Amino acid sequence: AKSHGTGKLRFFHPSLKENIRQRIDFERALKEALEKDQFFLCYQPQISASSGQTVSLEALIRWQHPVYGLVMPDRFIQLAETMGIIAHIGAWVIDKSCEQLARWRAMGYHELRVAINLSAQQLLVSELEETVSAALQRYQLSGSDIELEITESVLMQDPERSIERLGALRKLDVRLSIDDFGTGYSSLAYLRVLPVQAFKLDRGFVWDMDKGGKAWEICATAISLAQNLGLEVVAEGVETEEQSEQLKKLGCHLLQGYLFAKPLTVEAADIFLAASLLG
Ligand code: C2E
Numbered sequence: 001a002k003s004h005g006t007g008k009l010r011f012f013h014p015s016l017k018e019n020i021r022q023r024i025d026f027e028r029a030l031k032e033a034l035e036k037d038q039f040f041l042c043y044q045p046q047i048s049a050s051s052g053q054t055v056s057l058e059a060l061i062r063w064q065h066p067v068y069g070l071v072m073p074d075r076f077i078q079l080a081e082t083m084g085i086i087a088h089i090g091a092w093v094i095d096k097s098c099e100q101l102a103r104w105r106a107m108g109y110h111e112l113r114v115a116i117n118l119s120a121q122q123l124l125v126s127e128l129e130e131t132v133s134a135a136l137q138r139y140q141l142s143g144s145d146i147e148l149e150i151t152e153s154v155l156m157q158d159p160e161r162s163i164e165r166l167g168a169l170r171k172l173d174v175r176l177s178i179d180d181f182g183t184g185y186s187s188l189a190y191l192r193v194l195p196v197q198a199f200k201l202d203r204g205f206v207w208d209m210d211k212g213g214k215a216w217e218i219c220a221t222a223i224s225l226a227q228n229l230g231l232e233v234v235a236e237g238v239e240t241e242e243q244s245e246q247l248k249k250l251g252c253h254l255l256q257g258y259l260f261a262k263p264l265t266v267e268a269a270d271i272f273l274a275a276s277l278l279g
């Protein structure tokens with residue numbers, strides 16, 4: 001509180017002008033981040049439930065800024081989307097993760113894949129196919145070496161259009177998976193016709209599954225649904241042995257979460273991969 005000449009107390013808020021200023025600065029910084037080379041990717045391993053081997057790594061973007069520090073995607077992906085610059089960032093992610101996969105394959109990890117997150121706007125623009133096929137060509141990869149993750153809520157915004165867009169991507173033979181499965185209210189009718197190869201069970205369900213509520217039943221039902229549709233299931237956010245054991249028992253194919261590894265820098269991922277080959 002700030003006291004004024006009249007003796008009245010007034011609560012002092014950061015002014016609206018100050019807020020707008022900060023927001024403009026943040027947006028300007030985000031706009032420049034790509035050309036200033038401030039983004040980097042971390043990679044989180046997805047482990048085969050049956051063999052314990054790393055099958056795939058999910059690319060997760062980070063923004064390292066000189067003033068803001070390390071900025072996590074939850075703080076800028078949505079903003080980049082409203083600013084209309086997500087397609088550029090997304091194209092960079094696709095190129096960079098394909099380059100990294102090619103590097104790992106050259107190191108001898110011939111079966112390894114990468115999983116790449118797509119935003120709503122990225123899915124809708126038709127340049128996406130060109131971006132993906134250009135990256136595949138540049139790094140001599142085939143479509144089936146990469147997987148694109150699209151959240152269920154994005155797909156359900158416009159199911160007809162999504163089916164059409166996913167179909168176009170499937171022509172490149174890339175794998176497609178529904179991210180945050182169970183949170184987007186898909187109807188069973190759509191699930192049946194979406195041309196996807198996998199579900200990623202949302203970490204909210206995994207988190208709750210050993211706590212005695214309904215989450216275990218939801219996980220079990222989602223996994224058996226996927227099996228009936230001939231799809232793979234990836235469980236995300238696996239943090240405890242208990243969750244891992246239950247998910248394995250339920251027939252989940254791939255496990256991802258802090259129990260196995262956090263999102264890793266390239267250097268740390270190299271060490272993780274080398275160790276998992278030995279073990
Ligand atoms: P997501 O695709 O659902 O990714 C999973 C998030 O859960 C990641 O957060 C990951 O670090 C976190 N996580 C992984 N394992 C665990 C665990 O065991 N416990 C807990 N509590 N969390 C875990 P992150 O990296 O902050 O990414 C957040 C979201 O940002 C992602 O959610 C994704 O939607 C988006 N995102 C990240 N990278 C990209 C990108 O390159 N492009 C687009 N469009 N979106 C991205």
Ligand code: CA
Nearest residue numbers: 058117149179
């Ligand atoms: Ca994801």
Ligand code: CA
Nearest residue numbers: 179180200236
């Ligand atoms: Ca997810």
Ligand code: CA
Nearest residue numbers: 151179180203
């Ligand atoms: Ca998520």
